[in-house]
Amino acid sequence: MVFHPPVSIISKVGDAGKGKCALPAWNMLLRGFMAGAYIAMGAALATVCVTGTAAFLGAGVAKLVLGAVFPVGLIIIVLTGAELFTGDAMFAPMAAFKHKISWAAVLNLWVWVYIGNLIGSLVFAYLMSVGPLVSISATGTATATAFGVTAVSIAMGKTSYIGGFALWSAFCKAVCCNWLVNLAILLGICADDAIGKIVGIWFPIMAFVASGFEHCVANMYFIPAGILTMPALTADQVAGLGPKLANLNWVTMWTNNIIIVTIGNIVGGLVFVGVLYWISFKKDILAE
Template identity: 30%
Template sequence: MAYVKPGEVLDAMIEAGTAKASLNAFHIVIRGLLGGAILACATTLAFTAVSQTSIGLVGALIFPVGFVMIVLLGLELVTGTFALLPLSVMERKTTMPRMLASFGWAILGHLVGCGLYAVLYGLTVTKMGTDMSNPLAQMLIQLSETKTLGYQKMGYDGMMLVTIKAVLCNWMVTLGVVMAFTSKSTMGKIAAMWLPILIFFAQGFEHAVVNMFVIPAGMLLGADVSMADWWLWNQIPVLIGNFVGGALFTGVLFYLSQRKFTRNLSFAQQGTKLPDTKAAILPAEGSGL
């Protein structure tokens, strides 16, 4: 399946982050719009599967189809770039202002795409607003309230909980992005990406872009959630948690794990003899150890 070694994956991540940082605002917004709408569509597909089977894991098995489409089409998913752009900044191939601008335009695109799909889907499941009995409509209302008011009732603990769930979520999501670099074949990329995305969705972690659809959709359908509830008790802490999970747990730690490896490779390619680590570790004869 044309496996790509970790050192090469790291180089590809840095290059991808640099390329994304160089995009203009128009392209980022359009790609973010499409990425948000596609992920929202995959979310409702997963909810439909859960509603039909009453098995949550079935929805998790299906949901990654949206992520795969976004990555293969080169669209924008800000949570994925949280692991790429910081590496480009660390390598001084782009700047912090450009990274933050890229994030901002992508988030704007996601909000438009998710909002547009929320309106269209809401009209669909309610038969143009005439029938609220569809279980999917009720599911969205319940989820919208759970993802906001549920944390609000817990106070400080709720804020910590939603942030931790966001960190764990994007650790897996960004691993999906990284795994896509481990293969040069389309089928290999799909299989590699599928695994981490399944893990996050099956465990109910918090994903910023998914929530940009779920919470507004529930609000449109009648959920007792205000704009302040949405942003204060979910969207802002989830974005922060997603950034930490992607940038630190995947991006920075993977970067640190591979830097020595790639440096040793460069020694070998230049024909330079590496230090005798065995001699350095083992005690000398007669040392008494």
């Protein structure tokens, strides 16, 4: 397996960021749509696999199972060239640090990719909410499956950040999340072969998911999947989920989670990876 040294990796990130920002808006949107759907696929798989796991193996192992299967989304993104907002929080600024693009170009990429990620996540959330998350009777009545109840429970947890201290917690989790996500991307770049890239991506992504950190694009799937599945809940399922279900809606999706998590993800990718690595290797990169 070929291993690229750190200075080469950081230089490659800047070059890749320039290429991303040169894409036309429709292509940014399209690649963003694909990435949003791919992250949703990993999130959907994680939802199914974690259902019932804690009762038999304990909470810690359940988190490990959740983290072990989730990375499929980022693996697909990296190997197929889709565009993920949280990765672009590092890629595009690195190109700006090298004076290859303007900061206006960075913002342009972020906006279009973010919108594309949101659309892709929502589309896959809908497909899941009428697929594995529910059971449809012959009369057309939908009833939430065990997987659907898990999806709603996850969404409830993600909209339970109420108040300043809770939102600060969400922000810190988001910083940690994208710190790991972008380290996963760097590890993916350092290898030339598919297996090396997959292994490099898998461990940091597993770590962020198992640790309970917050990823804005994943939450663009997790929360809508729960909201869309809510009407299929039975009275007993509603009672079992508890009073926090009242906090789950399209408004709290943004106010209690995605807005603050997006900001935290930007800080995690831009500052804790992009800025730190640029400062560390700036002299060597500019000397190339």
